[in-house]
Amino acid sequence: MDTRTGLPVVGMVGGGQLARMTHQAAIALGQSLRVLATSPDDGAALVAADVRIGHHTDLAALREFAKGCDAVTFDHEHVPTEHIRALEAEGVKVHPGSAALLFAQDKGRMRERLAELGAPVPRWRAVRAAADIAAFAAGTGWPVIAKATRGGYDGRGVFVLRTPEAAEELVATGTPLIVEELVPLRRELAALVARSPFGQVAAYPVVETVQRDGICVEVLAPAPGLAEERALAAEQLAIDLATALGVVGLLAVELFETDAGLIVNELAMRPHNSGHWTIEGARTSQFEQHLRAVLDYPMGDTSLTAPAVVMANVLGGAPGGIGIDERLHHLFAEDPGARVHLYGKQVRPGRKIGHVTVCGDDMTSVRARAARAAQWLQEGA
Structure with a gap:
């Protein structure tokens, strides 16, 4: 609670444009949006009054940032899951919580859970070796789509594979992957x-x-x-x-x-x-x-x-x-x-x-x- 206003303090981890525009919305509600930015030059850090500088992978920085926040949320999914769990164990209200956010952080876990729920998903499988991609493509045909299980956005971490050789090169990078069918979409x-x-x-x-x-x-x-x-x-x-x-x-x-x-x-x-x-x-x-x-x-x-x-x-x-x-x-x-x-x-x-x-x-x-x-x-x- 902000003692100056009597209104809640929401902490948003990440200082990009999503935090910047959330700050604008908070102003109209009379709230104080606290931002954890990696740099004072981040988009939200340039406009928000309550900015803390720290990295989202630093648990100590997250703990300090969360002090006094009525809720903590995110402008990206890249906070380590174990750090979110640690904050929750210490009584911090984190939304979305670690149990939910995991399915936006890890594409393999997302596909597994959606399939369990009966949601419509592409044909897919986890990849441990290039042979897994080749075996999958034998059933769907080339090309196939490989995705990094974590960290991709704006087309990053998504790969169109057209040959077994391309699959071998990608797997050799050590990136954890899933492979999916190329969906014929409208x-x-x-x-x-x-x-x-x-x-x-x-x-x-x-x-x-x-x-x-x-x-x-x-x-x-x-x-x-x-x-x-x-x-x-x-x-x-x-x-x-x-x-x-x-x-x-x-x-x-x-x-x-x-x-x-x-x-x-x-x-x-x-x-x-x-x-x-x-x-x-x-x-x-x-x-x-x-x-x-x-x-x-x-x-x-x-x-x-x-x-x-x-x-x-x-x-x-x-x-x-x-x-x-x-x-x-x-x-x-x-x-x-x-x-x-x-x-x-x-x-x-x-x-x-x-x-x-x-x-x-x-x-x-x-x-x-x-x-x-x-x-x-x-x-x-």
């Missing part, structure tokens, strides 16, 4: 839900996510042309998984839509890129909803604020050209309705440095405006 979807310790759940409209080179470049809300029956099935699947896994906070369920139905691709137990559109596009943003959930507040309204909402990620472009401030001037002059969120990151080609959200009545025009805005901020042209 498109990718995401179902975002929040769950409180009390067990209340709130589901956002199902969205379409558009990937390029393993990175999400667009999110379309609601998913265009998605049959109501399938949308409701996706929402119910996410709610069922959040309940069965004991998630507290946000759960993003990344889905493949196929001719045969839905298949679960990945899980994330934190605010998620597929939910950034909710800041302007939903009555309650995913960041406020996550805070409500971890503090056991009643959930907020998840309905859309407009018939069509598109979020486009802004990626770092080539060096040179006009500065980002001048780009903002030009963008706002051309499209006053575009809403820009910059993350305070150093620009590197291909790195997510922000996003743009556009709301409107027609998905085609809204999508074109969002793409144009993101391109202008990236390229200055």
Whole structure:
């Protein structure tokens, strides 16, 4: 509890853009968001008042950080599971807890648990040797998808293997892996839900996510042309998984839509890129909803604020050209309705440095405006 305000203190491990935007949501609720950042130059550390510098793999730093927090949560899944368990054993309220977060940290454990729950998953197997991949591919055909069991994001840790030789080279690196079939998908979807310790759940409209080179470049809300029956099935699947896994906070369920139905691709137990559109596009943003959930507040309204909402990620472009401030001037002059969120990151080609959200009545025009805005901020042209 913050003695100055009489309101809770939430600690978020990680100082990236998710913590930065959660801090913005905390301000409106009168809360104090404490951030554990690895550097004072991290995106959230640049704007939050209560910043502690330390590493998420340092148990002593985590213990010190958690002192005085009413709840501790995360902007990434990379905190060692044994450290989270140690905090829980010492009475720290950690949301999501270690028993749930494990299934977002370890893809092998996730696939095992989802299969036990009867959730739709790709055909897969654990990999101990290159022969395991070859044997798996004998049943599915090449190519196959290999995934690092821990640590992958934004396309990192995901490998398309087309030959036994490629499998041998990958296994030789020593990376713990699983192998999955290459799913013949129509498109990718995401179902975002929040769950409180009390067990209340709130589901956002199902969205379409558009990937390029393993990175999400667009999110379309609601998913265009998605049959109501399938949308409701996706929402119910996410709610069922959040309940069965004991998630507290946000759960993003990344889905493949196929001719045969839905298949679960990945899980994330934190605010998620597929939910950034909710800041302007939903009555309650995913960041406020996550805070409500971890503090056991009643959930907020998840309905859309407009018939069509598109979020486009802004990626770092080539060096040179006009500065980002001048780009903002030009963008706002051309499209006053575009809403820009910059993350305070150093620009590197291909790195997510922000996003743009556009709301409107027609998905085609809204999508074109969002793409144009993101391109202008990236390229200055």
